[in-house]
Amino acid sequence: MKLSDLTNRAGEWLRGSGPMSEIVISSRIRLARNISGYPFLTRISRHERQALEKRVREVVLNAQISPQTLYVDLETAPEIDRALLVERHLISKPHATAEGARGVAIGEDESVSIMVNEEDHLRLQVLRSGLQLEEAWEQINEIDDKLEAKLDFAFHPRFGYLTACPTNVGTGIRVSVMLHLPALKLTGEIEKVFRAAKEMRLAVRGLYGEGTEATGDFYQISNQTTLGKTEDEIISDFKHLVIPKIIDYEHHARRTLLNDRTVALDDKVSRSLGILRTARLMTSEEVLFLLSHLRMGINLGRVKEMDIRMVNELFLLTQPAHLQKLQGRKLEGDVRRAARADFIRQKLNGSGNS
Amino acid sequence: MTLARGRNTIEQELAAGRWAVSYDMKCDNCNKPATVHLTEIKHGKKVERHLCEQCATTSEGMPVQGHTPINELLTNFVMAHSGLQKEEGTSCEHCGITWAEFRQNGLLGCENDYQLFEKDLTPLLQRAHEGGTHHLGKVPARRGGSGVPLSKRTDVNKLRKELARAVEAEDYERAAKLRDQIRQAEES
Ligand SMILES: [Zn+2]
Ligand SMILES: [Zn+2]
Numbered sequence: 001m002k003l004s005d006l007t008n009r010a011g012e013w014l015r016g017s018g019p020m021s022e023i024v025i026s027s028r029i030r031l032a033r034n035i036s037g038y039p040f041l042t043r044i045s046r047h048e049r050q051a052l053e054k055r056v057r058e059v060v061l062n063a064q065i066s067p068q069t070l071y072v073d074l075e076t077a078p079e080i081d082r083a084l085l086v087e088r089h090l091i092s093k094p095h096a097t098a099e100g101a102r103g104v105a106i107g108e109d110e111s112v113s114i115m116v117n118e119e120d121h122l123r124l125q126v127l128r129s130g131l132q133l134e135e136a137w138e139q140i141n142e143i144d145d146k147l148e149a150k151l152d153f154a155f156h157p158r159f160g161y162l163t164a165c166p167t168n169v170g171t172g173i174r175v176s177v178m179l180h181l182p183a184l185k186l187t188g189e190i191e192k193v194f195r196a197a198k199e200m201r202l203a204v205r206g207l208y209g210e211g212t213e214a215t216g217d218f219y220q221i222s223n224q225t226t227l228g229k230t231e232d233e234i235i236s237d238f239k240h241l242v243i244p245k246i247i248d249y250e251h252h253a254r255r256t257l258l259n260d261r262t263v264a265l266d267d268k269v270s271r272s273l274g275i276l277r278t279a280r281l282m283t284s285e286e287v288l289f290l291l292s293h294l295r296m297g298i299n300l301g302r303v304k305e306m307d308i309r310m311v312n313e314l315f316l317l318t319q320p321a322h323l324q325k326l327q328g329r330k331l332e333g334d335v336r337r338a339a340r341a342d343f344i345r346q347k348l349n350g351s352g353n354s
Numbered sequence: 355m356t357l358a359r360g361r362n363t364i365e366q367e368l369a370a371g372r373w374a375v376s377y378d379m380k381c382d383n384c385n386k387p388a389t390v391h392l393t394e395i396k397h398g399k400k401v402e403r404h405l406c407e408q409c410a411t412t413s414e415g416m417p418v419q420g421h422t423p424i425n426e427l428l429t430n431f432v433m434a435h436s437g438l439q440k441e442e443g444t445s446c447e448h449c450g451i452t453w454a455e456f457r458q459n460g461l462l463g464c465e466n467d468y469q470l471f472e473k474d475l476t477p478l479l480q481r482a483h484e485g486g487t488h489h490l491g492k493v494p495a496r497r498g499g500s501g502v503p504l505s506k507r508t509d510v511n512k513l514r515k516e517l518a519r520a521v522e523a524e525d526y527e528r529a530a531k532l533r534d535q536i537r538q539a540e541e542s
Binding site: 038042154155157164165201226227231 | 448449450451459460461462463464465468469475478479482483484485486487488489490491492493494495496497512515
C-alpha cells in the first residue's frame with residue numbers, strides 16, 4: 001500500500017454510513033501510551049528519539065494491526081503529504097509540523113492509525129463512520145493488547161497509563177464524536193449543545209483542528225476526564241447520555257425547519273447547490289458551509305438526485321492538500337480557488353441534472 | 355461560547371478546556387460557574403479574580419480567548435497554593451525536570467515524575483478529572499491486569515457509583531438490587 005493510494009478516495013469514516021450517520025459523521029477513540037525506560041518526548045535526546053521510533057515502527061509493522069499497514073516516516077515526508085494526512089484526520093497538526101524522528105502507521109481502510117513520537121510515544125487512533133463507539137473501543141483495545149505484548153507501557157497502579165500531560169493520565173483515552181448540526185445552527189439553538197456538553201464536562205471543538213466556528217456546522221465533542229473512570233463508563237456516558245440528547249435536539253430542529261420553515265429551508269439548500277454548481281472561485285471555508293447545507297438538504301429529502309457519499313468525498317477532496325495532490329501540482333491563491341470550483345462543478349454537474 | 359483557537363495541540367486545547375471548567379467556583383461578577391481564574395499582582399498585592407467565560411471576555415484586560423491556556427491556569431493554580439513552592443528545587447534524577455519546569459509547559463519529563471511530584475500533582479489531577487485520583491480502567495497484562503478493561507475492583511466501584519445515583523434519584527428498588535450485586539461481587 002502506498003500513500004498515493006489514499007488520495008482519490010475517502011477513508012472508511014467518510015463512507016456516510018453507520019448508525020445515526022445523518023447526524024453523526026464519525027466516532028473516534030484515541031489512546032495515549034508511553035514506553036517504560038524512555039523519557040517522555042519533552043526530555044528525550046535526539047539519539048533516544050531515533051532509537052525509540054525505530055523500535056516502535058518495527059513492533060507496529062509486525063503486530064498485524066490491519067491486513068496491510070502503511071508506515072509514513074514523517075521526518076522525511078514532503079510537506080504536502082503531511083498536510084494530506086492531517087486533512088484525512090490520520091495525524092494531528094502538531095505531528096505534521098514537528099521536528100525529529102516520528103511517523104505514523106496507517107491501517108488498510110484508514111480506520112486505524114498509530115502516531116509515533118507525537119506528544120506521547122504512541123497515540124493509537126480508531127476512526128469509524130457514524131456512531132460506532134463500542135466497535136471502535138473493541139478494535140482499539142485489541143490493537144493495544146497486541147502492542148502491549150511487545151512493548152512495556154509506562155504504568156503506575158495509582159495513576160494508570162502515564163502520559164506526558166497529566167490531563168491524559170489514567171486510561172489515556174480520548175473519545176470524540178463528530179456531529180453535523182446545521183439545523184440547530186439555523187434555528188439559533190446551538191448553545192443548547194454547548195450547555196449539554198459543559199454539564200457533562202465535555203469539550204466542543206470545530207472540524208479541522210484550528211477549531212474556528214466557521215467549519216460548516218461540524219462539531220467535535222470529546223471527553224476531558226481520563227482518570228478515575230473506566231473506559232466503559234466514559235464510552236457509555238457518551239453513548240447513552242450525551243449523544244442521544246444532542247441528536248434529539250438536532251432532530252427536533254430539523255423537524256421545525258421542515259414543518260414551519262419549508263420555503264426558507266429550500267431556499268438555503270437551493271442557493272447552496274446553485275453556488276456550488278456555478279461558482280468559479282471558491283475558498284475551502286465557503287465550500288464547507290455550502291456542502292453542509294447541501295448535506296442537510298439531502299438528509300431531509302429536499303435534494304433527491306444526490307448521494308451523501310459524494311458530498312462527504314467533496315468535503316475531503318476539496319481541502320488544499322488533496323486538491324493539489326489530485327492535480328499533481330502546487331496550487332496557490334486564485335489558481336487554487338479556481339481549481340477547487342472546477343472540481344466541484346465537474347462532480348456535481350456530472351451526477352445531477354443541471 | 356468561543357471555541358478553542360490558536361496554535362496549541364489538540365490535547366492542549368482540550369486540556370485548556372478541562373482545567374477551565376473543573377473549578378467549582380462562582381463568577382466574581384455574576385453567579386455563573388467561574389471558568390477563568392487569574393492571579394494578578396497589583397500595587398505589590400496579589401489579587402485573584404474568578405470569572406465566567408462571558409464576563410471574562412467582556413471585562414477589561416482579560417483574555418479574549420474562551421479558554422485560558424493550560425500553562426496560565428497551571429501558573430495561577432500553583433501561585434494560589436504557595437505551599438507547593440517548597441518542591442520547586444527538587445529535580446527528577448532520571449530526566450532532570452523540576453516542578454518549575456513542568457509548570458512552564460504543562461508536560462512532564464518521564465514516567466518517574468508522577469511519583470516524584472505526587473503530592474503537588476494530586477490537587478491538579480482532582481481538578482482536571484472531576485475529582486478522580488486513582489486509575490480505574492484497563493491494566494496491562496504484564497502489570498497483573500487480565501487484559502480485560504474491567505477488573506473486579508472496577509466493577510464494584512462502578513456499582514457503587516450507580517448505587518449513589520440510584521439513591522439520589524430515589525429509585526430504591528434499583529438501589530436494593532445494586533446493594534445485593536455489590537455484596538455478591540465482594541464475596542466472590
Ligand atoms: Zn460572570
Ligand atoms: Zn523524570
